[in-house]
Amino acid sequence: MARALLIVDHGSRVALANESVGAVASLVSAQGEYDIVIGAHMELAAPDIAEALSDAVGRGAVDVTVVPFMLAPGRHATEDIPRLVADAASQHAGVTWRVTAPLGVHHLLGQLVLERAREAQAPTKER
Amino acid sequence: MARALLIVDHGSRVALANESVGAVASLVSAQGEYDIVIGAHMELAAPDIAEALSDAVGRGAVDVTVVPFMLAPGRHATEDIPRLVADAASQHAGVTWRVTAPLGVHHLLGQLVLERAREAQAPTKER
Numbered sequence: 001m002a003r004a005l006l007i008v009d010h011g012s013r014v015a016l017a018n019e020s021v022g023a024v025a026s027l028v029s030a031q032g033e034y035d036i037v038i039g040a041h042m043e044l045a046a047p048d049i050a051e052a053l054s055d056a057v058g059r060g061a062v063d064v065t066v067v068p069f070m071l072a073p074g075r076h077a078t079e080d081i082p083r084l085v086a087d088a089a090s091q092h093a094g095v096t097w098r099v100t101a102p103l104g105v106h107h108l109l110g111q112l113v114l115e116r117a118r119e120a121q122a123p124t125k126e127r
Numbered sequence: 128m129a130r131a132l133l134i135v136d137h138g139s140r141v142a143l144a145n146e147s148v149g150a151v152a153s154l155v156s157a158q159g160e161y162d163i164v165i166g167a168h169m170e171l172a173a174p175d176i177a178e179a180l181s182d183a184v185g186r187g188a189v190d191v192t193v194v195p196f197m198l199a200p201g202r203h204a205t206e207d208i209p210r211l212v213a214d215a216a217s218q219h220a221g222v223t224w225r226v227t228a229p230l231g232v233h234h235l236l237g238q239l240v241l242e243r244a245r246e247a248q249a250p251t252k253e254r
Contacts, residue, residue, distance in 0.1 A: 005240075005244055007240055009198070009199075012199070012201070014201060016199070016200060016201075017199040017200070017201050020198055020199045020200075020231065020232050023232040024232055024236050024237055024240060027232070027234055027236075027237035028237045028240050028241060031237065031241060033241060033244075034244075065244045065247060065248070067240050067243050067244055069198065069240070070198075071136070071147055071196065071197075071198065072136075072139070072143070072144040072147045073143060073144070073147075074139070074141060074143075074144050098247050098248075099247075100243040100244055100246065100247035101243050101246065101247070102243075103236070103239055103240070103243065104147065104243075105147050105150040105151055105154070106239055106242070107154055108235045108236075108238055108239045108242070109151050109154075109230070109235075109239065110151055110154035110155045110158065111235055112230055112233055112235045112236065113132075113134055113151060113155050113194050113196070113230070114155060114158060114160055115233070115235070116194050116227040116228050116229075116230065116231075117132055117160075117161075117192045117194055117227055119227065119228065120192060120225050120226075120227035120228070121192070121225075
């Protein structure tokens with residue numbers, strides 16, 4: 001009865017840009033709240049949503065939560081990702097899934113903005 | 128000797144997408160760490176970087192910190208925004224400025240992902 005968390009960004013042709021979601025997946029995985037945590041991409045890079053979902057199900061996931069790794073509530077987060085997840089999930093019987101709100105506006109983002117600003121003031125810290 | 132913080136996203140033709148950075152600016156402003164906090168857009172929407180910087184200087188800012196409101200360390204965060212800020216700042220003598228790292232990978236983003244996932248599990252909470 002494993003629970004999986006998929007964190008899905010847009011995906012980019014730039015390799016470095018595709019690394020962020022995997023790095024955040026590692027941070028989230030370390031929290032231990034989900035059995036399986038996978039970073040994936042809506043398009044342009046692997047794994048895509050269908051591949052990540054197959055991977056999760058292959059590792060025993062029966063309950064999958066998908067978080068759009070996007071700041072603004074645009075069409076990708078509210079339409080494209082839910083549609084792609086629904087399509088992918090239709091290939092796997094008995095899997096429950098949901099797509100959450102995107103990162104959106106949240107006090108944790110405000111904290112992170114201030115954190116980046118503080119780092120840039122401190123001349124001894126790496127930017 | 129006012130200190131200003133500019134939070135700069137990409138900018139979009141979709142009005143709703145442009146609201147996020149202003150909403151985060153309000154959250155950051157409420158923390159009281161900066162005298163002036165302005166949400167701005169790299170392109171496609173107002174205020175742009177030059178307008179926001181003029182606004183800040185007009186309100187007494189002599190020290191301006193610019194945070195790229197972007198998840199991945201792409202060209203916008205590392206090249207375009209610093210160039211636009213340098214161009215805009217060249218019109219205002221005596222203003223010190225710096226551009227920080229983008230939001231990037233940070234444990235606060237991991238926390239926010241888990242927060243969005245928790246909200247989506249709870250049937251009584253608005254998604």
